[in-house]
Amino acid sequence: MENRDKIIDNLLKKWVSRVIDEENLRKRLTSWKKLRIKLWIDPTGSVIHIGHAVPILKLKAFQDLGHQVVLIIWDSTAEVGDTSDKNAERPLLTKEEIKENYKNYINMFSKILDIDKVEVRYNSEWLSKIDFNGVGHLAKNFSVAEMLDRDNFSKRYKGWVRISLQEFLYPLMQGYDSIAVEADVELGWNDQYFNLLAGRRLQEAYGQEKQDVMMFNLIEGTDGRKMSKTYHNFIGLDESANNMFVKVMEIKDELILTYFEHCTDMFLEDIEQYKTRLESWENPREVKIDLAKTIVTLYFDEDAAQEAYKYFEKVLKEGLVPDEKDIEKVELEDSELPLVSLIRQAGMVNNSTEARNALNSNWVKVNNEKQTDAKFMVKLDKENYTLLQVWKKKFKLVKQK
Numbered sequence: 513m514e515n516r517d518k519i520i521d522n523l524l525k526k527w528v529s530r531v532i533d534e535e536n537l538r539k540r541l542t543s544w545k546k547l548r549i550k551l552w553i554d555p556t557g558s559v560i561h562i563g564h565a566v567p568i569l570k571l572k573a574f575q576d577l578g579h580q581v582v583l584i585i586w587d588s589t590a591e592v593g594d595t596s597d598k599n600a601e602r603p604l605l606t607k608e609e610i611k612e613n614y615k616n617y618i619n620m621f622s623k624i625l626d627i628d629k630v631e632v633r634y635n636s637e638w639l640s641k642i643d644f645n646g647v648g649h650l651a652k653n654f655s656v657a658e659m660l661d662r663d664n665f666s667k668r669y670k671g672w673v674r675i676s677l678q679e680f681l682y683p684l685m686q687g688y689d690s691i692a693v694e695a696d697v698e699l700g701w702n703d704q705y706f707n708l709l710a711g712r713r714l715q716e717a718y719g720q721e722k723q724d725v726m727m728f729n730l731i732e733g734t735d736g737r738k739m740s741k742t743y744h745n746f747i748g749l750d751e752s753a754n755n756m757f758v759k760v761m762e763i764k765d766e767l768i769l770t771y772f773e774h775c776t777d778m779f780l781e782d783i784e785q786y787k788t789r790l791e792s793w794e795n796p797r798e799v800k801i802d803l804a805k806t807i808v809t810l811y812f813d814e815d816a817a818q819e820a821y822k823y824f825e826k827v828l829k830e831g832l833v834p835d836e837k838d839i840e841k842v843e844l845e846d847s848e849l850p851l852v853s854l855i856r857q858a859g860m861v862n863n864s865t866e867a868r869n870a871l872n873s874n875w876v877k878v879n880n881e882k883q884t885d886a887k888f889m890v891k892l893d894k895e896n897y898t899l900l901q902v903w904k905k906k907f908k909l910v911k912q913k
Contacts, residue, residue, distance in 0.1 A: 516577075517542075518779075523573045527566060527774045529702055530727045532709070537697065537724040547579045550695035550723070552635075552686065554586050555614035560621075561746035562775045562807070563731045563739035567699040568624050569777055570726065574697070575625060582631045582693050583621070585614050588639040589685050620749045623811050631693075638692040639685060650684045653717050654710070659683075662706050683710040690715055695723045702727050731774050734762040735862050744842055744859020744908070753812045754838040757820035758827070758905060760804035765796040768803055776806050828905055833880065836909070841897065843913040851876065852886040858910050860902040870902050877901040 520541045524531060531537060540547055551567055571581045587610050618627060642650075659680050660669050668675050683706055690698060690711035700708045705727065712722040730738055733745030740746065747759045763771060768790065772783045786799050801821065808817040827834055842858050849857065852867040855876065861867045870876050871884050878890055879899050892898060897909035 519573070519577065522779050523570070523577070526780050527570070527728060528726055529729045530725075532712075532725040532727075534724075537726075540696065540724070541577070547574070547696040548582055548694060549574045549579050550582045550584060550690060550693055550698045552584045552586050552589070552689065552700070553614065553617055554589070555610045555617070558613045558616065559741045559746065560617060560749045561739060561741075562749065563733070563746065565624065565749060566728050566731065566774050568621055569775075570699055570728075572624050572777065575629065580631060581625060581629070582633060582695065583618075584689055584693065585617070585632065585634045587611075587614070587634045588636040589682065589689075616750070623749060633693060635685070635689050635692070639688065642688070647681070647684070650688060650714065651680075653713055654680075654683070656680075658706075683707040684714075687711040687714040690723050691718050691720060694720060696721075697724045697726060699726050699728070701730060703730070729774075731770060732764075732767055734759055735859070736764050736767070737862070744840070747807075748840075749811060751840070752838050753808050753816040753820040754823045754834065755840065756811065757804045757808050757817070757824050758834070758838070760807055761797075761800055761824060762906070763800070765800070768796060768800055771803055771807070776803075776810060778806065824905075831904060833899070833901070834907055839899070839907045839909050841909045841911075843911055844892065845913055846892065847912050848889055848891045850886065851878065851883055851888040851890055854890050854910065855900060855902055858900060858908045860900060860906050860908055867902075875901075875903045 520538065523541070524534060524538060549571060551571060575581050587607070618632065621627060621630075660666055665675055665679075667673075686704075686707045687710035689695075691714055695711065695715075698708055698711055708725045708727065712725065715722050733739035733743055734747065735743065735745045737743050737745060747756055751759070760771070769783065769787055772778060772786055773780070776783075786802065789799050790796060804824075805814075805817040805821060808820050823834075823838075826832060844854075844857055846857075852864055852871065855861055855867050855870070856864060861870060867876075868886055871886055874882055874884060876883050877900070878888075880901075890898060892910060892912040894912045897911045900908045900910055
């Protein structure tokens with residue numbers, strides 16, 4: 513393969529926050545050994561967005577170099593629930609809920625990976641066979657002090673917030689996954705640091721070579737907060753090309769380079785041109801258009817990206833309402849809400865102040881009718897969607913759950 517050293521260097525550096533052990537992994541990559549690259553998929557939600565796709569793009573880079581990608585569906589782990597970034601216990605899911613959530617994951621990932629060459633596993637294959645004695649053998653490799661030293665557990669312990677013993681099992685389960693599939697490399701987020709290292713420790717205890725670990729930063733959503741379904745600020749992989757383009761155009765200007773680095777498969781040296789353009793005071797909107805085209809092309813094709821650009825310009829300049837298929841649908845618990853609360857909960861503004869600013873500027877519509885009263889009550893039902901518009905190009909369809 514041409515420029516293999518350049519590809520390896522980009523693989524180790526681009527959008528990577530930390531590698532353990534980078535020197536060892538570089539040696540492995542230059543040895544031409546076929547490595548087994550592990551990534552877990554947490555089926556606690558059905559939405560897959562471009563933030564989730566950050567490690568998937570990295571898997572593609574490994575796959576392009578000829579390595580074996582191993583995707584592990586956490587069907588057993590999801591029944592326990594990870595609290596790595598949580599300040600309380602997470603509700604447990606039933607097997608039926610888990611199956612419903614992960615059934616579309618593989619289709620989404622096939623937009624990036626050669627899915628026919630991916631090894632897909634379910635960790636119930638091995639975790640369901642471990643008896644109580646086996647759990648004890650795993651647990652003896654960790655101390656209670658180490659568990660409580662984790663940032664989220666430490667805060668909860670000091671604040672007298674309940675921590676169940678079941679939650680201590682989570683890193684054991686993730687670590688044992690690495691033994692089961694004989695992982696050479698595991699990918700994960702920064703907040704999974706303890707769990708990723710658990711795999712190294714258990715592999716060593718069970719006589720396997722320790723996996724190397726590659727970690728990533730969580731990226732911000734369209735409103736600058738952590739990309740999350742809760743905030744309705746995500747860009748879904750199953751969205752239309754038009755909607756994906758519009759949402760990329762909504763991101764804050766300061767996130768343009770972050771998205772180029774984390775959400776595209778471009779090389780770092782090729783991204784420098786966009787940094788130069790921004791530093792030369794070019795209108796960020798023009799650079800963002802190139803970003804949107806690049807991301808849409810990645811998940812669709814160049815023709816779709818060009819059509820999405822035309823669609824964006826038409827909606828923006830002519831003030832047209834997008835087609836229903838291009839508007840995100842949101843379901844909320846309440847059946848009636850004040851307008852200022854509704855557009856905030858729908859993820860169209862960050863806070864009540866922004867909501868009132870939009871209302872005062874005559875840029876809020878409910879079912880195509882302008883509204884300026886923050887206390888205007890909007891009734892939602894479970895059958896029909898209510899169309900919301902904030903500013904010129906933010907649209908949502910909302911109904912009651």
